[in-house]
Amino acid sequence: MKEDQLYAMRHSLAHITAQAVQHLWPSARFGVGPVVENGFYYDIDLGEIKISESDFKKIEKEMRLIINKDYVFERSEKPIDEAIDWAKSSNQPYKEELLNDLKRSGTTVAKDLDVAAMGTITRGDSALENVSFYVDGDFTDLCRGPHVDSTGKVGAFKLMRVAGAYWRGKETNPQMQRLYGVAFATQEELDHYLVILEEAKKRDHRKLGQELDLYTTSPLVGVGLPMFTPRGTILREKVAAYSSQLRKQRGFEAVWTPHITKKELYEASGHWDKFGDELFLVKSQETSDEMALKPMNCPHHTRIYASQPRSYRDLPIRYLETTTDYRDEKTGELGGLNRVRSLTQDDSHVFCRPDQIEAEVNTLLESARELYGTIDMQLRVRLSYRDDSDAYLGEVSLWESAQSQLKDAVVRNKLDYFEEDGEAAFYGPKIDFMATDAIGREHQVATVQLDFVQPQRFGLEYINDSGERQRPVMIHCALLGSIERFLSVYIEHTAGWFPFWLAPEQIRILTINDTVLDYVDEIKTILSEVVLMSPVKYNEVRFTTDDRNESLGKKIREAATMKVPVQLIVGPKDKEVREVSIRTQSGEEKISISELPSYLKGL
Secondary structure, X not given: OOHHHHHHHHHHHHHHHHHHHHHHOOOOEEOOOOEEOOEEEEEEEOOOOOOOHHHHHHHHHHHHHHHHOOOEOEEEEEEHHHHHHHHHHOOOHHHHHHHHHHHHHOXXXXXXXXXXXXXXXXXXXXXXXXXXXXXXXXEEEEOOOOOOOEHHHOOEEEEEEEEEEEHHHOOOOOEEEEEEEEEEOOHHHHHHHHHHHHHHHHHOHHHHHHHOOOEEOOOOOOOOOOEEOHHHHHHHHHHHHHHHHHHHOXXXXXXXXXXXXXXXXXXXXXXXXXXHHHOOEEEOOOOOOEEEEOOOOHHHHHHHHOOOOOEOOOOOEEEEEEEEEEOOOOHHHOEOOOEOOEEEEEEEEEEEOHHHHHHHHHHHHHHHHHHHHXXXXXXXXXXXXXXXXXXXXXXXXXXXXXXXXXXXXXXXXXXXXXXXXXXXXXXXXXXXXXXXXXXXXXXXXXXXXXXXXHHHHOOXXXXXXOOOEEOOEEEEEEEEEEHHHHHHHHHHHHXXXXXXXXXOOOEEEEEOOHHHHHHHHHHHHHHHOOEEOOOOOOEEOOEEEXXXXXXXXXXXXXXXXXXXXXXXXXXXXXXXXXXXXXXXXXXXXXXXXXHHHHHHHOO
């Protein structure tokens, strides 16, 4: 099914959901019901009545009755004042509010809300004239469409969950019930999606993070501020070390910047105006300076660049810094490691001449491809451009030049790509790497961003070969992005079975009885001297010993639960012949302990 047809089908199901709810609870008041990824939702106010999952069956039954009646979706238009009267007489205050806002502000309201359940607007010379409605059977809704021809043509669906949602996303507004559903063209597609959802539940990084003892949270520390255990810290440090290694191999040098700064830095960069409400503010008891916890690192790096005169011969200058930044994200949007308030970035900034852009972008693209190839995630690229809004800084001509150069680099590197307006950073266009995980979901990971704006705002310069002052170009890059968010993706991609080089606990030695403890000591000595041939240089072997007086079966089950990739089983017979039994996901085998170093280096 084509994308526009699927959209119309899901949009129609949002209306059918609201219609079914109205049949069951006639006092229902409705907000908006847009299409979302894989389905739809509708925001509903039922007063004191709370919808629960136990109600889904009867709502779906009512939806199927509406579908079986095959009502035609009929479009009509009303003058805006008549539409407002309709909302009042229908006891639909949320629709009334939207219509009044439309009357005052026109299309900007619809654009800001980005909802499908909004009127199609017909304008005269200046004033808004009409809004559109759709009717199917006994249900009428303010809507700009599109819809399928009739209710009988909506494919397969299932209601999934209900959640609280503030009207129009503002915490000061009433809280509504957001009823979510998924929808596909065929039952087969729906069934496949539900299987994937079940697999996703098993892979949920929040569940695995606790089971594998990777990170924890505490209300005394605060929401969105995860703390990593020894096992989780190994994981994050190894991926960060690999990212740093890839960049250092390509000429990047490490720098360090403090975690707080004066607000003037972000006023100069433009971040204060764009993201001021996301900053954690810090007050000094010693001075009158207004300070903030840093939400990003690029303004700091410009200060290092500007700390001394630069010649064209010095460029490119490449900085890297893996550091924690802080953003005051909305509490309702925080979850696990995917969205946090303390995010660690493997940040990089290149200051270069315009004629060096191509080579530098190519280098960063190579680094990203190497990293994601190593961790076995398929990539494609999103070219993220500006749209026509006023949300961006800098001259349009500079943006057009930057967007063209990024696209040329992607095309020359023969990367699978797509283009999307409105996804750029406020200071420049981006190459966003989209990684597909083991169950087919796509996630944004690495990013390369071209920036002509910040060098201009900070007055950065170098002396060119003619002795003239010239503005450098700034290139931003993060291979992992937020390490916390990357780990949320990667834990689910691997289901917690990390590759041997990355596993927090690579080997667990399991003893059959205590007669082999002296032999285990020999094995431990061998393991402590092995240096692995892994992506990260000088990667040591990380091992533990389980010599408890427990059954071997229990020890094996516990090691498997913790997803230890290699289990070395040692018993009296192994000691006698100087062998060890190796148990992995692939099966079991025996090797001599003299072969153990080469075996491990091959993993």
